[in-house]
Amino acid sequence: MRIVSGYLRGRRFSPAGHLPVRPTTDFAKESLFNILNNHIDFHQMKALDLFAGTGNISFELISRGCISVTSIDTNFKCTDFIKRTAEAFNIDNLQVIKTNVFNFLKFAAAPYDVIFADPPYDMEHIDSLPDLIFEKKLVAENGFLVIEHSRDHDFSSHPHFFEHRLYGKVNFTFFR
Numbered sequence: 001m002r003i004v005s006g007y008l009r010g011r012r013f014s015p016a017g018h019l020p021v022r023p024t025t026d027f028a029k030e031s032l033f034n035i036l037n038n039h040i041d042f043h044q045m046k047a048l049d050l051f052a053g054t055g056n057i058s059f060e061l062i063s064r065g066c067i068s069v070t071s072i073d074t075n076f077k078c079t080d081f082i083k084r085t086a087e088a089f090n091i092d093n094l095q096v097i098k099t100n101v102f103n104f105l106k107f108a109a110a111p112y113d114v115i116f117a118d119p120p121y122d123m124e125h126i127d128s129l130p131d132l133i134f135e136k137k138l139v140a141e142n143g144f145l146v147i148e149h150s151r152d153h154d155f156s157s158h159p160h161f162f163e164h165r166l167y168g169k170v171n172f173t174f175f176r
Contacts, residue, residue: 001013001014001015001023001026001054001056002026003059003060003063004026004029004030004033004060005033005060005063005064006042006060006062006063006064006065007063007065008059008062008063008089009063011059011063011089013054013059013085013088013089015054015081016077016081018077019053019054019075019077019078019081020075020077020078021053021054021078022053022118022120022121023053023054023056024056024057024118024148024170025167025168025170027167027168028148028167028168028170028172029056029057029060031165031167032146032165032172033060033064035165035172035174036114036144036146039144040113040114040142040143040144041065042061042064042065042066042114043065043066043067044065044067045065045066045067045113045114046066046067046068046069046070046110046111046112046113046114046140047061047066047068047069047070047112047113047114047115047116048069048070048072048108048112048114048115048116048138049061049069049070049071049072049115049116050072050101050104050115050116050117050118050119050129051072051073051101051117051118051119051120052071052072052073052078052079052082052096052118053073053078053118054078054081054082054085055071055078055081055082055085055086055094055096057116057118058071058082058094059085059086059089059091061114061116062091062093062094066093066113066114067093068093068094068095069093069094069095070094070095070096070097070112071094071095071096071097072097072099072101072104073096073098073101074098074099074100074101075098076098079096079097079098082094082096083096101117101119102125102132105132105133105136105138108136108138109136110138111137111138111139111140111141111143112138112139112140112143113140113142113143113144114143114144114146115133115138115139115143115144115145115146116145116146116148117129117133117145117146117147117148118147118148119147119148119149121149121150121152122150126147126149126153127153127155129147130145130147130155130158130160130175131158133145134160134175139160139175139176142176143176144162144174144175144176145160145174145175145176146172146173146174146175147172147173147175148170148171148172149171149173150169150171151166151169151171153171153173155173155175156173158175160175160176161173161174161175162174162175162176
């Protein structure tokens with residue numbers, strides 16, 4: 001994997017094959033950030049990466065200028081990998097929390113300018129994620145929630161739905 005843009009552009013990192021993840025492809029990630037770049041300026045923004053996995057999105061957010069990023073994952077191997085990679089890249093504005101995303105959302109309070117969620121495609125309750133996040137007012141004014149999901153989910157009737165994009169087998173739904 002590589003960081004596509006920003007001050008860490010071109011940096012590569014390779015998670016061990018034993019991580020239980022499905023990383024967002026570089027092609028899909030680049031497309032995602034091209035869309036977001038048309039709507040927001042990452043400088044001085046706070047971001048939340050749910051189901052962070054390898055930290056792929058977290059590192060991209062930091063590289064593009066977010067002042068703080070919080071990465072949440074329930075798997076110790078994933079959170080340990082993110083911490084070690086952040087240390088190797090001399091990143092000090094990344095908070096990594098090992099916990100269940102739904103537990104985190106119960107107690108989260110700060111609004112975030114960008115929230116990215118990449119849950120396992122077969123996870124139960126994926127359809128409840130936008131409701132949980134918006135009920136807690138976790139998306140800042142003019143902020144975005146982006147959920148990566150399989151084609152089996154359709155969020156177009158959600159009141160905060162903004163747009164849907166498809167890149168190969170990767171679906172992104174944007175909420176505002």
